[in-house]
Amino acid sequence: MLGTSLLGRLRSRDPGDAVLRRAARLTLVASAVFYACRYGAGSPMLATYGLFGVVAAGSFAQLPGPAPQRARILVTSLPAVWALIAVGSLLAWSTWTAAGGMLVIGFVVAFAGVGNPRLVGLASAFQLFYILASFPPYQPNTLPERLAGVTLAVVLLAVAEVFLWPDPVPVTYRQRLTEATGGVAAFLDATATMLTDPRGGHGGRDTRRERAYDTVAGLALGLNPTAWAPTAAGARDRALRICAAALREVLAEADRLAADAPPEPIPDLAAARLLTSCAETIRAAGRSLAPGAQPIDLGDLDAAIGRAERAYPVGEGDDRDAPDVPRLCRDATALALADQVRVLAVGVRVANGSRLDGEDVYSGLFEYARHGPWTLYWRQFRSHLAPRSVHLHSSLRLAVALAVARVAAGVFQLTHGFWVLLATLTVLHTSAAETRTALRPAVLGTIAGAVVSGGLMLVVQEPIVYAIALPFTLMLAFGVGRLLGPVWQQALFTVLLTFVFAQLAPEGWRLAEARLVDVVLGAVIGVVAGVAMWPRGASRExxxxxxxxxxxxxxxxxxxxxxxxxxxxxxxxxxxxxxxxxxxxxxxxxxxxxxxxxxxxxxxxxxxxxxxxxxxxxxxxxxxxxxxxxxxxxxxxxxxxxxxxxxxxxxxxxxxxxxxxxxxxxxxxxxxxxxxxxxxxxxxxxxxxxxxxxxxxxxxxxxxxxxxxxxxxxxxxxxxxxxxxxxxx
Missing domain, CATH: 1.20.58 (Methane Monooxygenase Hydroxylase; Chain G, domain 1)
Incomplete structure (x- = not known):
């Protein structure tokens, strides 16, 4: 009964079994790498870096996109991983050099994400690679083994992402934008009908209006995960943001047109004809966002705008003392709406990688499309080198906390000092309130895990037992713990680390004691840094x-x-x-x-x-x-x-x-x-x-x-x- 209840609880928290599938994938890769390196090659160093390569790249990295894209990101990140491990290994000869490197690398890795959300997802993993390599023993001669272990782990993990229970293809921002274009186009059709027949009933239009606003609301950056939102500095992401803004403006203008609807039917209303053409252009823009679709053609929209401008009235006939103000309003609003539709269409072109000619640049609106990705990245990087940048605050806070934790681990000569930095990295959040919230489960979970694993160490001394149990603890730590909550996750991760090091460097029950001391020290450092440096997080800024x-x-x-x-x-x-x-x-x-x-x-x-x-x-x-x-x-x-x-x-x-x-x-x-x-x-x-x-x-x-x-x-x-x-x- 208890097992059935627990299974039901896990299934309710994991729709589609996404977390459990990912945990099973990581368990198979981590087990294969660890067994091959520790018992096949007989190298504890190779096994250590292989296992932690899987943990860092598979659990701590948050990568966007479908499985093939995530696999490409993992493989292309290998040169950066090699560089971080090499630098960490060379600076490990002294506590102060390692801490200085931690300060610089911690800041650079965290702050580099201002121009690309994919780098944000990799930041924690990159920092872990340096952290692991920067601790004693100082053995530069083992660098080939370290690099080989990490490379094996990352490559196998990339292969597993594609072939072992791949995650469902997520809904991308482009797909959300496509859905929004369909909703807005339907709303424009209904508005055009309302303009030509204001007495025809508004029930259908109200429904389409509600759907249009709902789909466009889903494009807000704050409602999309950081790894998925188009916040990169590149031209394509910037174009997607402009497309979303243009759709919001189209909705606002359409509502103004409805407010100025004529009291009597006007079948040949110029504004209604232009709105119909705009709706077709918006649909075509949405279709062109699909992979391999034909580029959108602006010829029909430009022709419709030209006809509307030529029909723009001043007065009735030559009577300029009695201008048709209602028609002026409708036509002006329709032309403003059409111009935003054209902005949307040009933005879709840029998002698809098309080059723009001079007349399509809209002065400064698409000026960035003339520049290369490195120029745009540098601009965004420079924009965040400002006192009010939350990215700057978060990066400095994290770098200082990790450097202090590295000094503390070296000064106190902790055997497994990297656990101190791992705890700091886990606990420290962007505000003091969030950091304090993360402290309690980290400490309680570590205490529980240390008690359980310490008790096992006292009873079971044979490494073969821990070798057999390793896959089960991996599955519990990566899957069950994540679903049950932070306390369980920290407790099961503590048990996992104890089982791993019981095979690498057996120390008995004192290993659990060392884990507890290291986590508490790292958590305290994280809390102090969170309280001392910009404690209010993003709210105040x-x-x-x-x-x-x-x-x-x-x-x-x-x-x-x-x-x-x-x-x-x-x-x-x-x-x-x-x-x-x-x-x-x-x-x-x-x-x-x-x-x-x-x-x-x-x-x-x-x-x-x-x-x-x-x-x-x-x-x-x-x-x-x-x-x-x-x-x-x-x-x-x-x-x-x-x-x-x-x-x-x-x-x-x-x-x-x-x-x-x-x-x-x-x-x-x-x-x-x-x-x-x-x-x-x-x-x-x-x-x-x-x-x-x-x-x-x-x-x-x-x-x-x-x-x-x-x-x-x-x-x-x-x-x-x-x-x-x-x-x-």
């Missing part, structure tokens, strides 16, 4: 980075308005926002892995960051259609636009102050429907002789109104109806 991000966003809005009124392009302001985006996005991703503090928990981070994320892409598109100086010849509109930009500036600044200090934000600019928004400039629409100037004014004003709408989503007007446009209810 997220608030500070978000405030700077919102301030940079407000500046970009004002600079964009100045540009259309005759000022220079706001390229530097856009670049400041992009640099701020790197830090705030990384803080947000780490924030989701931590226990948030009370001030951060009160903030709707999705809504706050959305107010900024849409500014630069939308401003880039706005300036592409409305170039700098397009309204310079119409001085009467300048005070109105500057006033709107000033109100937005105040709203962004108030929101930034609330995010940092927790103070209530002031009144936010109230969003308005397009027709109501343009009523205040209706008298000006007949004062200018240029039809293009009217179009420019409408589009700029609509852009500003959309930004006010996104601010209102963070704090809906008091006593009013909740903001529904662009936000899933």
């Amino acid at each position: 997220l608030r500070r980075n978000a405030a700077r991000y919102l301030e940079a966003t407000a500046d970009a809005v004002e600079q964009t308005v100045r540009a259309v009124l005759g000022g220079p392009r706001p390229d530097q302001a856009f670049e400041r926002v992009r640099r701020s985006t790197v830090l705030v996005d990384s803080s947000y991703c780490q924030y989701h892995s931590e226990r948030p503090d009370p001030p951060s928990r009160r903030v709707d981070w999705d809504a706050v960051l959305a107010t900024g994320h849409r500014v630069v892409p939308a401003a880039e598109s706005l300036l592409r259609r409305n170039p700098p100086g397009c309204l310079a010849g119409w001085p009467a509109v300048a005070p109105l636009l500057r006033d709107s930009a000033g109100q937005l500036r105040g709203g962004y600044d108030d929101l930034a102050d609330e995010v940092v200090h927790g103070r209530p934000a002031g009144p936010v600019p109230a969003p308005a429907d397009c027709v109501d928004e343009l009523d205040r400039i209706r008298p000006l629409l007949g004062e200018v002789g240029s039809q293009s100037s009217v179009r420019h004014l409408v589009e700029v004003d609509r852009w500003l109104a959309g930004l006010a709408d996104s601010l209102a989503r963070v704090h809906p007007p008091a006593g009013g109806e909740p903001v529904s446009r662009g936000r899933r209810q």
Whole structure:
């Protein structure tokens, strides 16, 4: 009955038996490597590095992608593994040289992941390879054996990943993006139908709207594991992030179109025709994300945009004193939406590796596509060399803690000192609260494991018993312990290490005692480092980075308005926002892995960051259609636009102050429907002789109104109806 209950508990925690399959794979590889090296080759050194190669690369490394991709990552990482073991072996002659190497390597390995999530998944494994090699005995002559053992382990593990119970192919970010394009395209079709027949019922549209927002919400970086989210510095990952932002903007614009739907049916509505073409382009973009698919063709969309621009009205016939404001609003919104669809399509091209010609670069939006991967990696690396970077904080904290642990192990001359660093690596998290949470199961599990394994050592002295039991302890440590929880995992891992070293260097029950002392020492060092160095983790830096991000966003809005009124392009302001985006996005991703503090928990981070994320892409598109100086010849509109930009500036600044200090934000600019928004400039629409100037004014004003709408989503007007446009209810 107890066995059945335990099995049911394990199955409920492991849908699809993914953890148990992986544990069985690691058990077979680890057993084969250990037996072949220890008893076949008769080399304890070869066996030690072979077994720990499997543990590091198979258990501590978190690799993304399907099995063949993970296998390629393991094999291509071998040169770095060899280098780390070689350096560790050469620096092991002195405690201080080994600790200095730990400080440098610990930081470099951890911080290198800022440009590629695959390196983040390998960081712990890389550090373990150096840690193991940097401890006595100092035997450089054994380096060939060490490298051979690790190479055998990694190669066999890569083969096993592909051929032994491979994990199911995971849902990739590209597949999520493809699903989102289907949902958004269906929503656009329903919106186009609503525009031409507003009395035809909205039931189907509401359902499609809900699905579209649900699928697009799944693209948020914070909701995707670090190893899967497109956070790398390369052009393809950056393009995927732009595609997700473009889809969010398309949804917001579609909601605004629905809010401005005509009261009577207009079968030949230009906005509806353009929306239908946009829906087809979005579907084609989603299909082209599949491997081997044909590149997306923008010809049909460009033709549809051209027809819509030529149909853009100023007034009824030649009567410029009575412009058709509702139609102006619909056409301006539809053209803004179409431009975001084009951004999506170009982003998909870049994500598929296509080169862009000059006209597709959208000034700065796709400027990065002109550069190689090393240039882009260096830019992101440099962006994180900043006092507010959570990656910098985490890397420094970990490097210092590991170096201190290495000094402590050497000074106290601990026989198995690498267990101290292993415990520090296990316990230390990105915030003091998470580190304290990890301390209790680490210590309790080690105590339990030490008691059990010490008792066994007193009763059973024959190494052959531990050799026979090794596969069972491997399966328990890699599979059952992980499913039952941290205490069980630490306890079973302690038993595993005791069984291994009973065959490598028998020490009796004192081996369990040494394990307990080492883990407690390493855990204490990890807790002290977590409390002393940036103890609040990402929560505090997220608030500070978000405030700077919102301030940079407000500046970009004002600079964009100045540009259309005759000022220079706001390229530097856009670049400041992009640099701020790197830090705030990384803080947000780490924030989701931590226990948030009370001030951060009160903030709707999705809504706050959305107010900024849409500014630069939308401003880039706005300036592409409305170039700098397009309204310079119409001085009467300048005070109105500057006033709107000033109100937005105040709203962004108030929101930034609330995010940092927790103070209530002031009144936010109230969003308005397009027709109501343009009523205040209706008298000006007949004062200018240029039809293009009217179009420019409408589009700029609509852009500003959309930004006010996104601010209102963070704090809906008091006593009013909740903001529904662009936000899933």
